[in-house]
Amino acid sequence: MAYSDKVVDHYENPRNVGTLDKSSSEVGTGLVGAPECGDVMRLQIRVNPETNVIEDAKFKTFGCGSAIASSSLATEWVKGKTIDEALTITNTDIVKELALPPVKIHCSVLAEDAIRAAIGDWKKKNNVTETAGVAVAAAH
Amino acid sequence: MSQNPETDFFTFFTLPRKLHLDTSALEKAFYTLSRKLHPDRFAAKPLAEQEAALAQSSLLNDAYRTLKDPILRTQYLLTLEGVELEEQSKTATEAARTSGIEKKQIVPPELLEEVFELNMQLQEMRAAKKMGEEEPELRRDLLAAKDAFDARMVETQAELETLWTQWDAALEAGDRDAQTKARDAMVTLLNKRSYLRNLVRDVNEALE
Numbered sequence: 001m002a003y004s005d006k007v008v009d010h011y012e013n014p015r016n017v018g019t020l021d022k023s024s025s026e027v028g029t030g031l032v033g034a035p036e037c038g039d040v041m042r043l044q045i046r047v048n049p050e051t052n053v054i055e056d057a058k059f060k061t062f063g064c065g066s067a068i069a070s071s072s073l074a075t076e077w078v079k080g081k082t083i084d085e086a087l088t089i090t091n092t093d094i095v096k097e098l099a100l101p102p103v104k105i106h107c108s109v110l111a112e113d114a115i116r117a118a119i120g121d122w123k124k125k126n127n128v129t130e131t132a133g134v135a136v137a138a139a140h
Numbered sequence: 141m142s143q144n145p146e147t148d149f150f151t152f153f154t155l156p157r158k159l160h161l162d163t164s165a166l167e168k169a170f171y172t173l174s175r176k177l178h179p180d181r182f183a184a185k186p187l188a189e190q191e192a193a194l195a196q197s198s199l200l201n202d203a204y205r206t207l208k209d210p211i212l213r214t215q216y217l218l219t220l221e222g223v224e225l226e227e228q229s230k231t232a233t234e235a236a237r238t239s240g241i242e243k244k245q246i247v248p249p250e251l252l253e254e255v256f257e258l259n260m261q262l263q264e265m266r267a268a269k270k271m272g273e274e275e276p277e278l279r280r281d282l283l284a285a286k287d288a289f290d291a292r293m294v295e296t297q298a299e300l301e302t303l304w305t306q307w308d309a310a311l312e313a314g315d316r317d318a319q320t321k322a323r324d325a326m327v328t329l330l331n332k333r334s335y336l337r338n339l340v341r342d343v344n345e346a347l348e
Contacts, residue, residue, distance in 0.1 A: 031256060033247045035331035038338030040255045062259040091233065109230045116236060 003065055004099040010069035015076050018058040020044040028122025032113040034106050039063030041071050043114035045078060045086075047122055052083045059114070066104040070094050070111035083119055083128075148220055149203035157217060158311060159304035163208050170204040211333075214300065214326055217307075221323050247331055255335050258285055262346045269346075279347070286343045289336055296333050303329065 003011070020027045026046050033040045039062065046056040057075035061068050073094055078086040094100070094108035122128075150157050153169055177197040182190045206212045224231070261281060268275040303326050310318035 031249065031252050033252045033255065033335065035247050035334050038255075038334050040252055040259065040335075042256060060256075062256070062263075090237065091230070106230065109233050112237075113233055116233075 003069075006098050007065055007069040007100070010072040010098070011065040014059075014068055014072040016056075016058050016072065016079075017060060019060065020046050020056065020058050025049075025125050026122075028118040028120070028125065030114045030117025030119075030121060032110055032117050034063075034067070034110045037063065037067075037106065039067045039107070039110060041067060041110050041114045043071060043074060043111075043118045045118045045122060047083065049126070054078045054081055054083065054086055063110075064104070064107065066098070066100055066107040067110060069098055070100070070107045071114060073097060074111040074115055078115060083122070086115055087119060089115055147199065149206050149216060150220075152199060152203045153207065155207075156311065157220065158308040159214060159217060160301075160308055161207065161213065166204065166208055170200065173200050210297075210300070211330070214304075214330065218323060218326060218330075221319075223323065223327055247335060251332060251335060255339060258339055259342070261285070262342055265346045282343055282347055286340070286347065289340050289343065293333070293336050293340060296329060296336060300326065300329055300333075 020029075022029050022044070024046070026049060027044055028047065029042065029044045031040070031042045041059065041061040041063065043059045044057065045054045047053070048055050057078050059071040059075050061071045074089070077089055077093075089112065091105065091108035091112040094111055095105055098108070100108055153166065155161070155166075174197070177193050177200060179190070179194065179197075182193045185193075206216050261278060265275060265278050265282060268278065303322050307319065307322040307326070310316075310322055
């Protein structure tokens with residue numbers, strides 16, 4: 001199976017590899033795994049508390065090329081988006097962008113999970129209540 | 141595959157859908173059936189019969205290979221019981237997206253943390269190796285981790301066998317609730333196991 005050019009590009013030049021300060025209240029961390037293949041992915045976001053805009057994102061993934069490319073792309077996409085906008089990213093978007101074959105769809109699922117988990121962590125830290133669809137920011 | 145959709149591997153060997161299985165009896169049945177289905181015995185038969193025997197023979201091989209292996213057998217049974225091991229993560233993500241509620245990770249978070257940390261160490265070790273450096277401390281850590289994970293693989297096997305017993309008993313008693321419980325516990329355990337297996341493999345590679 002051949003990887004698409006975009007996967008190869010992200011794999012060879014991954015964007016935003018690294019770590020943000022986990023203890024900061026502005027940072028949300030998502031650690032997720034795909035039991036199908038044993039991959040593990042950590043995605044972190046730093047959110048501006050005034051605007052709810054994701055100003056920085058970092059990832060570290062142990063897994064195949066597609067998993068690395070999916071998380072690299074995910075960090076690129078969430079940057080500059082608000083929390084609510086970032087939540088609209090789905091694994092299907094990632095599959096399309098990277099032209100992932102069916103056997104690698106779980107990698108894109110993992111990346112979507114990682115975004116959601118990071119946002120969930122940030123919300124928990126900042127007492128943002130979780131509601132269906134719309135997130136309501138509580139005063140903090 | 142040109143198999144009768146109603147013929148699952150257990151039915152093929154006229155076995156109940158139990159997970160404790162006498163593998164030596166299975167082996168005997170396999171050899172008996174192999175001989176019966178051998179192409180030589182069908183050489184003089186009409187083409188349709190030859191083809192049917194060939195299809196049966198390939199089903200026999202798949203069934204035997206699957207059922208004799210404890211993990212493949214468990215995975216196969218779970219599939220028969222409606223679990224989509226390959227799809228479980230995707231399905232859970234889709235559910236989380238529509239409900240807006242955070243997805244429950246299939247793998248326990250503590251295990252993920254551990255896997256992540258160990259992978260960091262492995263990476264360090266590989267980098268050191270590339271530079272031609274020996275990292276005795278790192279190596280010692282990894283050896284300790286390897287022993288720990290080997291031991292946990294053994295534990296996992298024992299846990300799985302306990303669940304087999306629960307499944308078999310529930311099946312015999314016709315207790316659907318207990319069957320579902322055992323089935324779900326097996327899914328969780330197999331998920332955990334795939335991480336452990338990868339870790340053992342990666343640690344071994346790094347230590348080479």
